[in-house]
Amino acid sequence: MIKIVNISIRYRLATDRINSLKEYVIKFLKRDLHYQTFEALNNVSFEVERGQVIGIIGRNGAGKSTLLKVIAGILKPYKGKIQVNGNVVPMLELGSGFDHDLTGRENIYLNGAILGYSKKFLTSKYEEILEFSDLGTFIDTPIRNYSSGMLMRLAFSIATVVHPEILIVDEILSVGDENFQKKSKNRMLELMSGGTTVLFVSHDLKQIEELCDKVLWLEKGNVMMFDKTEKVVVAYHDFMSSNG
Amino acid sequence: MSNQNRNKVGFRKYGFLLEQLVKRDFKVKYRRSYLGMIWSLLNPLLMMSVQYIVFSSIFKSNIENFMVYLLAGITLFNFISEATNNALISITGNAPLITKVYLPMYIFPIAKVISSSINLFLSMIPMLLMVVITGSPINLYTPLIFINLLLALVFCIGLGFVLATLMTLFRDTQFLWSIVLLIWMYATPIFYPVSIIPAKYAFIYMLNPLYHFISAARTILLSGVAPSLQSYLILICISFGSFALGWLFFVKNQDRFIHHL
Numbered sequence: 162m163i164k165i166v167n168i169s170i171r172y173r174l175a176t177d178r179i180n181s182l183k184e185y186v187i188k189f190l191k192r193d194l195h196y197q198t199f200e201a202l203n204n205v206s207f208e209v210e211r212g213q214v215i216g217i218i219g220r221n222g223a224g225k226s227t228l229l230k231v232i233a234g235i236l237k238p239y240k241g242k243i244q245v246n247g248n249v250v251p252m253l254e255l256g257s258g259f260d261h262d263l264t265g266r267e268n269i270y271l272n273g274a275i276l277g278y279s280k281k282f283l284t285s286k287y288e289e290i291l292e293f294s295d296l297g298t299f300i301d302t303p304i305r306n307y308s309s310g311m312l313m314r315l316a317f318s319i320a321t322v323v324h325p326e327i328l329i330v331d332e333i334l335s336v337g338d339e340n341f342q343k344k345s346k347n348r349m350l351e352l353m354s355g356g357t358t359v360l361f362v363s364h365d366l367k368q369i370e371e372l373c374d375k376v377l378w379l380e381k382g383n384v385m386m387f388d389k390t391e392k393v394v395v396a397y398h399d400f401m402s403s404n405g
Numbered sequence: 406m407s408n409q410n411r412n413k414v415g416f417r418k419y420g421f422l423l424e425q426l427v428k429r430d431f432k433v434k435y436r437r438s439y440l441g442m443i444w445s446l447l448n449p450l451l452m453m454s455v456q457y458i459v460f461s462s463i464f465k466s467n468i469e470n471f472m473v474y475l476l477a478g479i480t481l482f483n484f485i486s487e488a489t490n491n492a493l494i495s496i497t498g499n500a501p502l503i504t505k506v507y508l509p510m511y512i513f514p515i516a517k518v519i520s521s522s523i524n525l526f527l528s529m530i531p532m533l534l535m536v537v538i539t540g541s542p543i544n545l546y547t548p549l550i551f552i553n554l555l556l557a558l559v560f561c562i563g564l565g566f567v568l569a570t571l572m573t574l575f576r577d578t579q580f581l582w583s584i585v586l587l588i589w590m591y592a593t594p595i596f597y598p599v600s601i602i603p604a605k606y607a608f609i610y611m612l613n614p615l616y617h618f619i620s621a622a623r624t625i626l627l628s629g630v631a632p633s634l635q636s637y638l639i640l641i642c643i644s645f646g647s648f649a650l651g652w653l654f655f656v657k658n659q660d661r662f663i664h665h666l
Contacts, residue, residue, distance in 0.1 A: 172664065173664065181575055181576060181577050182575045182577045182578075182581075183577065185575065230504075230663075233505075233506065233507050234507035235503070235504065235505070235506070235507050235663060236663055237660050249507065251505060251506050251507075257501040257502055257505050257506075258502055258505075258506065260429055260433060262432075262433045262436050262437070263429060263432060263433065263436075267429075267432065270425055271425045271426075271429055274421050274422040274424075274425040274426075275422060275425075275502065275506060275508065276506070277418050277419075277422075278421075279418070279421060280421050280424075303436075
């Protein structure tokens with residue numbers, strides 16, 4: 162389903178990034194065009210089978226989000242091979258696919274198009290999305306008037322209306338009020354049992370233990386461990402308490 | 406899905422996205438105004454009036470039917486200016502999206518140029534109205550103007566690809582481009598006759614793509630005849646040449662964009 166072999170991602174450090182022509186020319190003339198680089202991912206390899214739920218853990222800056230970006234096709238590794246079979250649907254962060262001047266209804270179509278759904282599909286699923294999001298008549302008001310919980314409900318409803326082959330979730334499972342959290346968790350469980358491969362990043366180890374088949378633990382861009390959930394969580398716990 | 410696969414399903418899938426992006430631009434543009442879409446007609450009309458009054462009073466010229474002469478030039482220049490300025494920021498402006506979900510990035514400059522062209526096509530209504538009022542001929546050849554506009558659209562997409570790429574890699578591009586546009590406007594015979602330029606500098610106009618677009622439009626609107634086959638060949642070369650070069654430049658650099666967003 163997903164096969165990743167020895168991929169490395171290298172970032173230029175922000176301080177050395179050149180965004181202006183003048184800087185570029187000056188540095189070029191001074192022959193000062195060498196960059197300080199940093200490996201966000203270093204020789205990462207792992208394989209995920211269809212229908213598995215994989216948790217990704219690690220400290221801040223360990224490369225978790227970078228890895229998700231590689232799998233989603235946004236970042237190209239400069240080294241290594243990646244093979245992904247199936248359509249990838251990323252669960253977007255709050256509002257990144259939304260236009261705040263459009264109504265909820267219009268955003269369903271815009272966001273759906275961004276996620277690669279067809280018009281026909283969206284029209285047929287429109288009622289389902291509306292119902293799941295619990296937005297009622299608010300669907301026809303511009304979303305700049307929505308609360309963040311409402312936005313998240315809409316985003317979640319759109320992302321999960323399809324049964325994607327691969328779902329990428331970057332720490333957003335705690336959305337909305339308690340009622341919606343329960344609902345969204347059920348939807349996630351439904352997807353997981355329905356054969357969707359899920360990759361999700363979380364700092365909530367309880368959540369990871371509850372949902373994941375396997376866990377990938379990253380530390381400074383390296384894979385520390387990739388194994389059954391219980392094993393990795395225990396080892397991660399020990400590591401964190403001894404290394405703070 | 407491998408990258409190869411992605412490109413194959415690409416056009417079917419992303420056609421809908423393109424439609425949605427263009428619709429979004431159009432809706433958002435006038436959403437909170439009272440007159441709404443009427444602005445798309447009113448705006449070019451008012452712009453034209455102001456520019457006509459200004460230029461016809463300070464610039465005494467003996468050009469026949471100065472109104473249509475000026476409007477043909479101004480309308481095309483305004484389109485190129487609006488379309489390129491929008492395409493320029495199409496990648497940086499969509500950074501929150503591009504950094505989170507895989508989308509073919511070429512779709513953003515294209516969507517922006519198409520959005521801008523809506524104004525261009527709508528401004529043909531007041532434009533043709535002026536042609537009628539000033540007594541220039543409306544005939545079988547008049548609809549040819551829309552072919553010219555489509556070619557201008559293709560030209561702008563190519564230019565938009567280049568500008569969006571440069572802007573993403575160097576943020577100075579936006580400031581430089583506004584200067585370039587200003588120079589371009591004065592260097593093009595929009596409100597002055599070509600004849601005031603000494604013959605030895607005439608080659609400059611031959612090298613100015615905008616000049617070719619404008620003079621073909623004037624041929625149709627002022628004289629009511631079809632531009633020569635040669636001038637269409639030139640326009641086709643300019644527009645598709647721009648598209649092809651822009652595309653190559655964009656595709657060659659697009660993998661680097663993510664590091665600059």
